Amino acid sequence: xxxxxxxxxxxxxxxxxxxxxxxxxxxxxxxxxxxxxxxxxxxxxxxxxxxxxxxxxxxxxxxxxxxxxxxxxxxxxxxxxxxxxxxxxxxxxxxxxxxxxxxxxxxxxxxxxxxxx
Amino acid sequence: xxxxxxxxxxxxxxxxxxxxxxxxxxxxxxxxxxxxxxxxxxxxxxxxxxxxxxxxxxxxxxxxxxxxxxxxxxxxxxxxxxxxxxxxxxxxxxxxxxxxxxxxxxxxxxxxxx
Numbered sequence: 753x754x755x756x757x758x759x760x761x762x763x764x765x766x767x768x769x770x771x772x773x774x775x776x777x778x779x780x781x782x783x784x785x786x787x788x789x790x791x792x793x794x795x796x797x798x799x800x801x802x803x804x805x806x807x808x809x810x811x812x813x814x815x816x817x818x819x820x821x822x823x824x825x826x827x828x829x830x831x832x833x834x835x836x837x838x839x840x841x842x843x844x845x846x847x848x849x850x851x852x853x854x855x856x857x858x859x860x861x862x863x864x865x866x867x868x869x
Numbered sequence: 870x871x872x873x874x875x876x877x878x879x880x881x882x883x884x885x886x887x888x889x890x891x892x893x894x895x896x897x898x899x900x901x902x903x904x905x906x907x908x909x910x911x912x913x914x915x916x917x918x919x920x921x922x923x924x925x926x927x928x929x930x931x932x933x934x935x936x937x938x939x940x941x942x943x944x945x946x947x948x949x950x951x952x953x954x955x956x957x958x959x960x961x962x963x964x965x966x967x968x969x970x971x972x973x974x975x976x977x978x979x980x981x982x983x
Contacts, residue, residue, distance in 0.1 A: 760905065761954060781956065785970075785971075787967070787971075792871075792975070792976075793958050793975055793976070794962075794973030794974050794975050794976055795914075795960075795971070795973050796973070797970045797971065797972075800969055808969075808970070811970075832982075841912060843912075843914065845914075845971075847969075856969070857919060859916070859972060860906075860913065860914035860915075861913070862911060862912045862913045863912040863913075863914075865912070
């Protein structure tokens with residue numbers, strides 16, 4: 753596609769429920785990133801994929817968060833037993849290569865706004 | 870971890886005038902990249918401009934230009950001839966050449982008055 757797309761645009765769920773957020777990167781981009789943006793803050797890194805593998809998941813806040821990218825393209829961020837503190841905008845980005853050293857620029861999707869009631 | 874600081878939560882500018890957004894960062898690296906991203910209410914994070922630390926010349930993209938002061942670790946964005954469509958949240962971001970993570974500041978909300 754022309755840009756990074758994310759679905760759904762908005763997700764409202766109840767505390768304790770399971771949610772999945774989807775990201776479609778720019779075609780041909782091997783690197784994919786997830787960030788979380790809390791209200792009034794800048795995005796914070798969650799996880800980075802190089803191809804199908806999670807090269808760095810050090811930003812995931814706890815083991816309720818998990819992400820996959822089984823075929824090296826689409827990625828799904830999964831959150832179990834959601835808590836009110838998980839409410840945020842979840843942004844996905846992709847870049848051409850990703851591996852450092854790199855001149856890559858990351859291109860972002862419009863994000864999914866998650867609200868946990 | 871690198872720290873990116875944007876000290877201006879909000880800035881207001883008259884249409885057609887110029888506004889400058891401040892950004893400072895803390896790093897021990899010598900080779901890195903700096904970015905300004907624009908985030909309108911649609912939430913789409915759009916790359917405005919990018920600067921390579923090894924380049925002394927300041928980057929320019931149409932009405933957007935930066936003032937990069939490496940020794941002072943300062944990276945300000947100047948928006949000239951401001952337009953109503955420039956109204957958005959602006960984020961300064963840092964990435965080491967040897968890393969892939971972006972570190973963002975807290976953002977500056979720009980309002981353009983007609």
